[in-house]
Amino acid sequence: MTEIVQSAAPSVDNLRRWSLVRRRSVKRQNNLVGYFFISPWLIIFLLFTLAPMVISLGLAFTNYDILSDDYEYVGTANFERMREDIRYERSVKATFKYVSWVVPLRLSFALAIAMLLNTKRRGVYFYRAAFYAPSIVGGSVAVAVMWRQIFGNAGIVNAFLEILGLDTYRWLGDPTRAIWTLIILAVWQFGSPMLIFLAGLKQIPSELYEVASIDGANGFQKFRYVTLPLLTPIIFFNLIMQSIHAFRQFTQAFIVSGGTGRPLDTTLLYSLYLYQRAFVNFKMGYAAAMAWVMLLVIALLTLISFWLSRYWVFYETKES
Amino acid sequence: MTQSIQSLRFNKQIKDTRNSLIYHLAVALIAVVMLYPILWMFASSLKARDEIWTNVNSLVPEEVHLENYENGWQGFGGITFLTFYKNSFIYAGLGTLFQVSTSAFIAYGFSRVQFRGRGMWFSIMLLTLMLPTQVLIIPQYIIFSKLDWINTFYPLLIPRLGGEVFFIFMIVQFIRGIPIDLDEAAAIDGCSKVGIFFRIILPQLKPAIITAAIFSFYWTWDDFLAPLVYLTDPNLYTVSVALRAFSDPSGMTDWGAIFAMLSLSLVPVFIVFIVFQRYLTEGISTTGLKG
Structure with a gap:
């Protein structure tokens, strides 16, 4: 070892130059290695995400027809037509109604059940699995078909209402009630935010509750002044993820309404209408314009949420 | 004194038990x-055809009718569910394999190799999480139809070679927790970055890879929009798309058979759930993966 060092021992100046060259070549080599490793993502991203986005933006200003593979530049006509399109308006209304009920209800259930399961009692693992099971199968077509039958005229919901002596309803045919079958279906699947809340609750040091008890805080006060503030980062994360998720909902609306958004377009969620326009009517230009409006609205809402989060999300300052 | 403490303890015990x-x-x-809804569906799949809607609430069939499964398995249009399951297993199997293996590879690049543009690409990648599928599906459909890929599995499988952002992010987090000393020791011994990935990092990624694989399998098994759009030939239907056609209210009325096939389609999901429960709940709690 010393021999090598001695024989190669150049002047200090040379050594510095040598190390510089070497560092630069290491860097260049690292660039190559880095891009080699991320290349699968990068290639697919460029080909199947970035290029489609550019194409989609272009399509939004055309009346592209897939059958004839022909298009004309129509300017902002697609966007203007949305304002006159009654079905578009209904689908926007249905979507906002859906999202604004699903997200708060789902998060409330998730947090309530997570607090119930945040205990060292026996059997908690079993309960956790039971509460999570609907979420595991929830995205499937099978569960959506099942849901349609549960709320059918002869389904179990009406059967139970009858046993209780209450009025039964044509859930799926009633314009004021149909969307609720979808909302309840989504709320039923609170499993993943529940698990995230549960992990967050376990992180809260028990000393904080002990201190609160000594100060004479009751259960609600502990929740309000200890649990809730410490959970705000997790609530915020769940809020963002669940909202994006809810805005994209397609399968359940498609199956429960038989692909139509009936009755009276009250279950015509945005994604479903977009699908109908693109793949049933083949109005790809219009659908692309719709998709971009959706993207911009989601992006805007996310930005607003992040901006608002400064006022209510509590981050612990890192001491280290 | 001692007695009162004992009785106090006893009271506390009673209170605890209560x-x-x-x-x-x-x-x-x-x-x-x-x-209840899931149990009800399984129960209905065993009921006689006329019992399903007359004895609705019951979770116990009056008589077990396993032939519902036989009848349902026959499928429709001369195509049995064997074909649909084969298609689903191809899609879910290969889809999971592609997505998870490349995700691990990509995650290593983002977490252990310093290169120019790393931060930028990583941020761009995370931003794509916000991107609704709806923006991409129309142009992708046009691209794939120009490539003549409609009614093949290519549009479903090829994009998966780019990994899945959720999994890449999760594995990046996981790799960051692995001590870098091992990497450095291997590098001093002359091991290349590629060698370090395969020999040192990959073997330690097992839990993260299993979690990613479970979710990948779930999402692929349940995937509906992409197969609905790209696979229009009934011989290529996955189980999801087949179930939709099979349960069309205007067509079939044999609800015993329909419930049987609905229930059967959940069996692979439940098996994975029961076998890998630990990995699953850990995966969600630590990374916020959606279910």
Whole structure:
């Protein structure tokens, strides 16, 4: 070892130059290695995400027809037509109604059940699995078909209402009630935010509750002044993820309404209408314009949420 | 004195037992309500055709009718569910394999190799999480139809070679927790970055890879929009798309058979759930993966 060092021992100046060259070549080599490793993502991203986005933006200003593979530049006509399109308006209304009920209800259930399961009692693992099971199968077509039958005229919901002596309803045919079958279906699947809340609750040091008890805080006060503030980062994360998720909902609306958004377009969620326009009517230009409006609205809402989060999300300052 | 302490203890014990009883009763009741719809579907798949809608609430069939499964398996249009399951297993199997293996590879690049543009690409990648599929599906459909890929599995499988952002992010987090000393020791011994990935990092990624694989399998098994759009030939239908056609209210009325096929389609998901429960709940709690 010393021999090598001695024989190669150049002047200090040379050594510095040598190390510089070497560092630069290491860097260049690292660039190559880095891009080699991320290349699968990068290639697919460029080909199947970035290029489609550019194409989609272009399509939004055309009346592209897939059958004839022909298009004309129509300017902002697609966007203007949305304002006159009654079905578009209904689908926007249905979507906002859906999202604004699903997200708060789902998060409330998730947090309530997570607090119930945040205990060292026996059997908690079993309960956790039971509460999570609907979420595991929830995205499937099978569960959506099942849901349609549960709320059918002869389904179990009406059967139970009858046993209780209450009025039964044509859930799926009633314009004021149909969307609720979808909302309840989504709320039923609170499993993943529940698990995230549960992990967050376990992180809260028990000393904080002990201190609160000594100060004479009751259960609600502990929740309000200890649990809730410490959970705000997790609530915020769940809020963002669940909202994006809810805005994209397609399968359940498609199956429960038989692909139509009936009755009276009250279950015509945005994604479903977009699908109908693109793949049933083949109005790809219009659908692309719709998709971009959706993207911009989601992006805007996310930005607003992040901006608002400064006022209510509590981050612990890192001491280290 | 001692007696009063004893009686106090005894009282506390009674109170604890009572609380515990109330707790278990309440939570078990909610659990039953939650699971009832799924149990009802399984029960209905065993009921006689006319019992399903006359004895609706019951979770116990009056008579077990396993032939519902035989009838349902026959499928429709001369195509049995064997074909649909084969298609689904191809899609879910290969899709999971592609997505997870490349995700690990990509995650290593983002977490252990310093290169120019790393931060930028990583941010761009995370931003794509926000991107609704709806923006991409129309142009992708046009691209794939120009490539003549409609009614093949290519549009479903090829994009998966780019990994899945959720998994890449999760594995990046996981790799950051692995001590870098091992990498450095291997590098001093002359191991290349590629060698370090395969020999040192990959073997330690097992839990993260299993978690990613479970979710990948779930999402692929349940995937509906992409197969609906790209696979229009009934011979290529996946189980999801087939179930939709099979349960079309205007067509079939053999609800025993329909419920049987609906229930059967959940079996692979439940098997994975039961076998890998630990990985699953850990995966969600630590990374916020959606279910």
